[in-house]
Amino acid sequence: MSRAKLHQLGIELPLLPTTSVGSFPKPDYLMKARADYAQKKITRSELEQAERRATEFWIRKQEELGVDVLVDGEMYRGDMVAYFAEHMEGFQRGGLVRSYGNRYYHKPIISGEVRWKVPITVDWWKFAQGLTSRPVKGMLTGAYTVMDWSFIESYPDRRSACLALAKEIRKEVEALIEAGARIIQIDEPATSVRPEELPAAIEAMHVTTDGLPAYFITHICYGAFEQIYPGMLDFPVDNLDLEMSNSGLDLLALFRKHRYTKDISFGIVDVHTHEVEAEPVVEERLRQALETLPKEAVWVDPDCGLKTRTVEEAIAKMQSVVTAAKALRN
């Protein structure tokens, strides 16, 4: 069914399309430029020049590797929630809190009425898509995750903050579609943490996407899947992008118990290890996926964003994804 939708949108993909979850590591010169900019040693436009150079590097790299659906690599983002909060009205920058590993980010405070003012990601999407003839995914963070990773002061409860955000984020989706994006990924990594809020996350996704002409993907990080599956199949998206390998493919057992009904971006390499898995290991994971899921429904990618790996590790892991997909297409 989703193949038909892609066809309608003018996108033809091979069997087992390859992609990535979104973020790639920032090359050293960009890390330095970000630090220099923070210390006011370089201008905003010098920083953007480094961001564009790094974006072009990753587009070329994905093309060379033979990836089918590309991403811009998020060279311009620090954190996936703070970035959107900084570009919308109604937020204040909060204090530093720890997220995963040893990373810190400024946890935003929702302190007023949230409002989308201007396109946030559209220029980056246009720049990236302008560099390649392969489809580039539009990438944004979903309302539920923006809400969950912020402090809420100006809404009576989490659900109302989430729905208000969903209505505004829809405007970003519309702007991406207007610019020409046909595959749009709305990340909701936080969904798997509080099963009791799954209905609110799904309701928000309806507000953000209903009736809009694009193939929608949502990435959910590993969590309490046994409690949100099969409920998460109610997300109004075409494709769920899931972290499968870090947990030893244990989700496949859930899919056998209750049939999985959407397309899936199936993570076949672990993003949490420096080690690049051997080809047979990666191919075996994909083979197991194909024993449980219809081959037409399977896309192939790493478990999660690769931004915490080195540039070399990220390239090697993407290479493993492409090699395994090509091997099993035959």
Ligand SMILES: [Zn+2]
């Ligand atoms: Zn993830």
